[in-house]
Structures are given as structure tokens and as C-alpha cells.
Amino acid sequence: MKDCYLGVDIGSISTKGVIIDDENNIIASSYIWTEGNPVNSVKKLLEILKEKLDKNYQIKGIGTTGSARKLIGLMLKANIVKNEITAHAIGTLTFYPNIRTILEIGGQDSKIILIKNGIITNYAMNTLCAAGTGSFLSSQAKRLGINVEEFGDYALKSKNPVKIAARCTVFAESDLVHKAQVGYPKEDIIAGLCKSIVLNYLNNVGKGKKITPPIIFQGGVSKNKGVVKYFKEILKEDIIVDENSHLMGAIGIAVLAKKNKNGNTYSLEMKNLKFQTKAFECNHCSNNCELLKIYRNNELVDSWGSKCGKY
Amino acid sequence: MTKISFPQMGDYHIPATYLLSHIFPNDKIINAPKITNKTIELGTKYSPEFVCTPFKYTLGTMIECLEKGADTLIQMGGGCRYGYYAELQEKILKDLGYNCKIINLVTKGQTNIRRINKLFKQINHKYSKIKTIYYSFITLKMVKYMDIIDDYIRQNIGFEQKEGSFEKLKEEMLNEFKYIKGYRNLYKTYKKYLKKFYNLKTYKPDKRLKIGIIGELYTIMEPFSNYYLEKSLAKHHIEIKRFTNVHYLLFEKAKEYKKYQKYAKEYFKYPLGADASDNIARCKFLCENDYDGIIHIKSSFCTPEIGAMPIINKIANTYQKPVLFFSFDSATSKTGIETRLEAFYDMLEMRKEK
Known part of the structure; x- marks a missing residue:
């Protein structure tokens, strides 16, 4: 029997699960929507992971992170419950030990983490507004009748992104409506939206922080090619986007669970748990x-x- | 008979009640109820939206005091927006239909004996001046002793062996302070409790984390308004350094300001109002000494502190020390604070290990 460790990241919009082995290789992973019910979505996630997992492995540690970390930590009897800032930093540092800046845009929050010599030196999180987070993008996508997944492709088509007043989600939306009614093409509006997310992020979260390369971009929004493009354009630096960028928090907490293992063996059987x-x-x-x-x-x-x- | 009351902050209602009940023995002192969610709801409802949060807290307590039957409220004013609290609150309360008198003892952080005399006469014209001087002296000493003991608690509460031992002893002490007879009695009680505090068992590891808290004065001193920040820091076994207390504001501020200005002259030249310039100098002090991190807290819309924040950021960048900024409002979410604080501890611990 080989040992493995489970990390669960329960965000506002999506729930991520990763199982790693002793060498930090990902042996199983899954990404599903939370849909406002963290308990059920975690149950679903565990079912998926159980099917993907080789029978030779036994789970020696469970970690939870994300906004529902405490609740799910109790449910899974996790041996470590940590905030998402630490989890993201640890996860990234396992794969990119030289990274200096982590940009992260998630469903309901966005953060920036500055790293020097492998330790976090400073971080910031958005404080008040959802302008510049994933949930704003997904609500706008729904309004425009496009899947969030296709958003990036649309944005790349545009040559002339519209300017959007993006201080606040409500005003941004009315500006978007106005631009659409005036007759701007959809691509330009979407590209403008992606650009406004970047500008908002840099003005709000990144304010007063020195962004030094190498830079990595993570969180669900990093899958959006449009946003990545505008980050590159505005920062004038290369941006790394890992193929597992959306799972980085879960990987980080799995690594932490490995570090804090206490000898217990856990089971993924949660179907009958009340x-x-x-x-x-x-x-x-x-x-x-x-x-x-x-x-x-x-x-x-x-x-x-x-x-x-x-x- | 006048029914006197005042907005409260931290534990300072004990010396204040003590003083007023001795100056006006024939009048009734109504103690404001403890600050709860209802206080801030009331305050927010009747305050201008973008006023600083302490205004909302104090207005909320004032309304609660009036509901309890008070008819005279005591308020003061400092060197920022705090300067017009009394006038504005009086107007709001009058508009709400409360028949009350607001006694404003201090304007713009300045006052004189003649003015206080005149105002006290309005409360009760037969009050004794000699008694007032005597009991003021005792009260100020009481505040000083409380602040000294609080400082000791802050440094040690994170390392207590028995959970809750410090808080319990402090409550005991404050209870005794309520019934002090004369200065000698106060001094003896203080010495007795100081010894007791020193004897409380603590375990202080050498590699402990030390954090300095700076920021706007009300939010720092009223634990409810900062969501019990010091308590949650203590739970993580952190030594806390805090500069602001009432004794500092009353006696040391004017003197310290000149020192601070000299000490941090490369960062500010002119006063920024309220405690902002002090906080810049304190930030430099914390960075130059062996503190691991700084937490800057303020109420939302506190203008002087907003002015100080970029300078604090700059100092922290020069010295490579982490600063965590908090802005507390009536609508702040507790979860958000917890996540940021947790990440802050993790970061400090990682830095310490390396």
C-alpha cells in the first residue's frame, strides 16, 4: 500500500479536490461547481475521486481550505484546516520554487501574494467590492448568453476593447448595458470586461505592492485567456499560467496535510454520512x-x- | 436630580463613573450598557453614512443611555472629525425628539479649568471644587494604573498557563477599583494586583512572535469595534505591543509628539491630525526593533489614518516588515478578518522559521 494525501479547496463557486502521493505527484483531481451547497458538493467530489483513485493507495492525511474550510474540515475530520492564502503559496512553491509574485483571482475574492526566497513577505486581499473577481465575470457571461469557458476566446477576437467604468460591479454593469445598447460588438464588450477586471485588480488589490517577475496567475479566472492577455499587456511581463492553476489551493493544502500527517488513515466513504x-x-x-x-x-x-x- | 451618562470605550467607564459619582454625589450616574450589535445598529441608523465608525458607536450608546433614562450626556472632542461629534450628535438626538443636554468638555483636544467649572455648574451648581480636584487626581492615577496593568497583560496573556487567568484577575481588579476610598487605598490595591499579575504563571518561549498594533484610537481601545483583535492574537500566542491608551492621550501625547517628529522626520514634516503622525513614528519604531509584524487598524473613513497609510506602507517596504491593514465598519464580515489574520500568522511564522 502506498500513501497519499487529499486536499480539498471549497470555494464560493467551485470545489476542487486533489490527491497527491509522497513525491507531490497528482494522482487524482476533480473540479466541480459548489452550487451553494458545500456539503453536497464535497460528497460528490469524494465519489469522483474514489473512482479515479488506484486501489493501491491509502489516504494518510486530509486538508481543507477555501471559504468553507472549517465546515468541511469538521465533516472530513481533516488533520489540517488552513486559509487559502497560505495554501496557494505553499502549492505554488512546491512546483515553482523561484516564484516572486502570485496573482490569484477566484470566485468571490482576489489576492496578491509576494514571495521572496521561498517565504511570503506580503499579501493583500480584496476588501470591499466584487469588481475584479470571477463571480462578476460569470454573472456577466450569463447575461450575455455565453458560457464562461468561452469568454476568453471571444475576448481574443477583439481588436478594440471598449472602456468600461469598472470601479464597482453595479456601475460596470450599467456601463456594459449602455455599451451594448449603443451597438458595440460583443467581442469588444467582452474584451473590455476582461481588461476592466485586470485594471480593477491592479488598482484595488495590487495597490502599493511591487510586482516582481517571475509572476504566476492562478484561480479560476486564470483559465480565461482574455484576462491573461491583458495582464501581460498591462504589466509588460510574462505571466505563467500552470495547467493546474485552478487546483493550486487544493494542492497546497494536500502538501500541508502531508507535512502534518499524524498516522491516521482516512476513508473517502462519505455517502452515508449524515x-x-x-x-x-x-x-x-x-x-x-x-x-x-x-x-x-x-x-x-x-x-x-x-x-x-x-x- | 440630574441623570448623567456618557458613551463608553473599553474599560474606561469604571474610572469615569468613579469620578462623576464623587463629584456629583446627589445625582444619578447611568452606566451605558455594554456595546452590542444593537448599539451599532442604532448608531448606523441615525448617523450620516460616511461618518467614521466611532461616531456611530458613540451615538448608539448615547441613544441607549437616553432610553435608560439619562438626561445629560458628557462628550468630548479631539483633533480630527472627533472635534464635531458633540455638536452633531446633539443635533441628531434633538431631531430624534430626545430632550437631553450634551456637555462638551473638550474641543479640538483643548480645554481649561474655567470652562469645565462652568459646565459642571450647569450639571449641578452646588458641586465642590476641592472634591473635584481631589477625585480627578485619584481618577487619573487609576487610569494610569489600569494602563500599566493592561500593558503587562498584553505582553503576557498569550502565554498564560491557565486559560482565562489574566482576564479573571483583571475583572477582579476592576471590581475593586469601583469602590476605592482615597489615594492610599488605590495605590495599595494597584500594588497588590500588580504582584498577583506577576505571580500568574506564564510560559514565554524565546522564539515567540511579537506584533505591534497601531491605528485610530477608538477602534484600538474599544475591543468590540475591532472584533476582539487582541483576544484572537493572544489565542495564537503572540506578544502584543500597543501604544495608544487614555493615559497617553491625556498626558504624553503633547510631549511625545515632538520626539516622534524628530525621530521620523524623513517621513513627515507637518502633523497629519489625530494620531496619524504618531502612528508613522511608531511604525518606524516597530520596524527598527525586533517586532515581527505590524497591524494597522482604523475605522472606515478615518481621514488622518488614510493619510498615514501610504507612508506606513513605504516604511514597511524600506524595512521589509509585513503590515496588515484593517478597516472596520459596521458592515465588516468576521470571516474576512479571520482569513486575513490567519494568513498573517502563517506568514509571520514562516518568516520566523527561515
């Missing part, structure tokens, strides 16, 4: 905390959200 959450509001004081109780097979494992520690 994992429930119950939400209620505590009216004990005027804080009115929103509480969440988490049950694993009808057994209370944790409760979150209490300010005073009553629960």
Missing part, C-alpha cells in the same frame, strides 16, 4: 448572535457564532 447544520438566533442579549450548530451523524460536534461563549 452531516447537518442548524441555524438559530440567540436572544439572550441584544447582540442577537446568529448561531450555527453542526451535527455529524446526529452528534453535536461544534457550534459557531457565539460572541459570549455561551454556546
Whole structure:
């Protein structure tokens, strides 16, 4: 039996799972939509991974990251739960030890990580607005009647991207509508949108950060060729996009799970697991905390959200 | 009988209540309820949208105090937008239909005895001046002692052996401070608790992380408004250095400012308002000493600190130290703060290991 390690990255839009072996080779991976239900999507993900995984392997460690990391960490009894910034940096550094800048645009957040000599020196995350993230792109794609996957190809066709006021998603959308009604071709609008994502990212997240090559671009949006093109154009540097760029967070957390293994063996059998959450509001004081109780097979494992520690 | 109340910040309602209850023994002091979600909801509802967050917190507590029956509110004003809190809040409260009086003791960070005398007479014209001087002295000492002990707690709470031992002892001390009789009593109590704090068992490893917290004063001093930042840092076994406290603002600021200006003269020449210039100098201090990271916190729309942020960024770049910026608002999400903080610890730990 050989050892392997599972990393799960549960983002707002997509859920990513990766299984690596002792040499950090990817033996199985999957990428599915979260669809607002992290518990179910992880169950689905594990089913897919189980089929892909060779019978010779046993899972020696599980790590979770992404916005639902705590919940899924409880569900899978993960041996490590880490934030996505660390996971992305670790994942990237395993494959690209010399990297200096990581640009990452995900579903609901975008980040920049600066690295020097293999350690993170600084990072930033978008604070307030969704302009410049993947969910804005996907909602606009839906509105224009195009698959997000084809977005990049459309953008590459354009020779004259329109200018879009992209400070804020709402204003950007009204500007987009206006440009479409005036009669600009679809390609130019899409290209303008891709460019606005880049500009927004650099003005918002990348503000005050020194972007030094080599640069790698990750997250779901890195699959969009249009955005990559405009990053190259505006930064005037070469941008590396790994074929596994969308899985980098999951790879990173799998590497961390390997480092923190505790000798336990885990199973991927989660189909029959009953994992429930119950939400209620505590009216004990005027804080009115929103509480969440988490049950694993009808057994209370944790409760979150209490300010005073009553629960 | 006047019913006096005041907005609160951190634990400082204890010395304030102590002082007022001794100056006005025949009047009633109404203690503001603890800040909760309801406070900030009330404050946000009736404040201008883009005012700094402390305005919303203080307005919220004021409304809660008035609901509890207060009719006289005490407020002060500092050297930034804080300078017009009292006037604006009075107008908002009047518009809401509350019949109350706002006593503004300090304008633009400056005041004098004659003015305070005049205002105190408005509350109760029979108040005793000698008593006021005596109890003010005790109260100021109390604030000083509280700040000294808080500093010690901040350095050690992350390494306590028994969970909650520091907080429990602090609560005990504050409870005793409420019923102090005279200065000697205060001094003895302080010494007693200082000894007790020193005797609390801690385990401090040599390779511990040290973080300095700088930023806007209210957000730093009121734990609810910074989402209990210091508590979550302590949980990760981090030593915390914080400069701002009430004692600093009252007695040291004017003196320190000149020192700070000299110390960081390459970064600023003119005052930036409120604590912004102090924070620039502190940032340089933290970078030059063995601190691993800096956290800069402010309330949203705090103009002086916004002006200081690029300079702090520049200092951090020169010294290659990480800075984490937080801007707290009534609509900040707790999850976002947690993710950023977690990444910050990880980063500092990785740097320390290398």
C-alpha cells in the first residue's frame, strides 16, 4: 500500500479536490461547481475521486481550505484546516520554487501574494467590492448568453476593447448595458470586461505592492485567456499560467496535510454520512448572535457564532 | 436630580463613573450598557453614512443611555472629525425628539479649568471644587494604573498557563477599583494586583512572535469595534505591543509628539491630525526593533489614518516588515478578518522559521 494525501479547496463557486502521493505527484483531481451547497458538493467530489483513485493507495492525511474550510474540515475530520492564502503559496512553491509574485483571482475574492526566497513577505486581499473577481465575470457571461469557458476566446477576437467604468460591479454593469445598447460588438464588450477586471485588480488589490517577475496567475479566472492577455499587456511581463492553476489551493493544502500527517488513515466513504447544520438566533442579549450548530451523524460536534461563549 | 451618562470605550467607564459619582454625589450616574450589535445598529441608523465608525458607536450608546433614562450626556472632542461629534450628535438626538443636554468638555483636544467649572455648574451648581480636584487626581492615577496593568497583560496573556487567568484577575481588579476610598487605598490595591499579575504563571518561549498594533484610537481601545483583535492574537500566542491608551492621550501625547517628529522626520514634516503622525513614528519604531509584524487598524473613513497609510506602507517596504491593514465598519464580515489574520500568522511564522 502506498500513501497519499487529499486536499480539498471549497470555494464560493467551485470545489476542487486533489490527491497527491509522497513525491507531490497528482494522482487524482476533480473540479466541480459548489452550487451553494458545500456539503453536497464535497460528497460528490469524494465519489469522483474514489473512482479515479488506484486501489493501491491509502489516504494518510486530509486538508481543507477555501471559504468553507472549517465546515468541511469538521465533516472530513481533516488533520489540517488552513486559509487559502497560505495554501496557494505553499502549492505554488512546491512546483515553482523561484516564484516572486502570485496573482490569484477566484470566485468571490482576489489576492496578491509576494514571495521572496521561498517565504511570503506580503499579501493583500480584496476588501470591499466584487469588481475584479470571477463571480462578476460569470454573472456577466450569463447575461450575455455565453458560457464562461468561452469568454476568453471571444475576448481574443477583439481588436478594440471598449472602456468600461469598472470601479464597482453595479456601475460596470450599467456601463456594459449602455455599451451594448449603443451597438458595440460583443467581442469588444467582452474584451473590455476582461481588461476592466485586470485594471480593477491592479488598482484595488495590487495597490502599493511591487510586482516582481517571475509572476504566476492562478484561480479560476486564470483559465480565461482574455484576462491573461491583458495582464501581460498591462504589466509588460510574462505571466505563467500552470495547467493546474485552478487546483493550486487544493494542492497546497494536500502538501500541508502531508507535512502534518499524524498516522491516521482516512476513508473517502462519505455517502452515508449524515452531516447537518442548524441555524438559530440567540436572544439572550441584544447582540442577537446568529448561531450555527453542526451535527455529524446526529452528534453535536461544534457550534459557531457565539460572541459570549455561551454556546 | 440630574441623570448623567456618557458613551463608553473599553474599560474606561469604571474610572469615569468613579469620578462623576464623587463629584456629583446627589445625582444619578447611568452606566451605558455594554456595546452590542444593537448599539451599532442604532448608531448606523441615525448617523450620516460616511461618518467614521466611532461616531456611530458613540451615538448608539448615547441613544441607549437616553432610553435608560439619562438626561445629560458628557462628550468630548479631539483633533480630527472627533472635534464635531458633540455638536452633531446633539443635533441628531434633538431631531430624534430626545430632550437631553450634551456637555462638551473638550474641543479640538483643548480645554481649561474655567470652562469645565462652568459646565459642571450647569450639571449641578452646588458641586465642590476641592472634591473635584481631589477625585480627578485619584481618577487619573487609576487610569494610569489600569494602563500599566493592561500593558503587562498584553505582553503576557498569550502565554498564560491557565486559560482565562489574566482576564479573571483583571475583572477582579476592576471590581475593586469601583469602590476605592482615597489615594492610599488605590495605590495599595494597584500594588497588590500588580504582584498577583506577576505571580500568574506564564510560559514565554524565546522564539515567540511579537506584533505591534497601531491605528485610530477608538477602534484600538474599544475591543468590540475591532472584533476582539487582541483576544484572537493572544489565542495564537503572540506578544502584543500597543501604544495608544487614555493615559497617553491625556498626558504624553503633547510631549511625545515632538520626539516622534524628530525621530521620523524623513517621513513627515507637518502633523497629519489625530494620531496619524504618531502612528508613522511608531511604525518606524516597530520596524527598527525586533517586532515581527505590524497591524494597522482604523475605522472606515478615518481621514488622518488614510493619510498615514501610504507612508506606513513605504516604511514597511524600506524595512521589509509585513503590515496588515484593517478597516472596520459596521458592515465588516468576521470571516474576512479571520482569513486575513490567519494568513498573517502563517506568514509571520514562516518568516520566523527561515
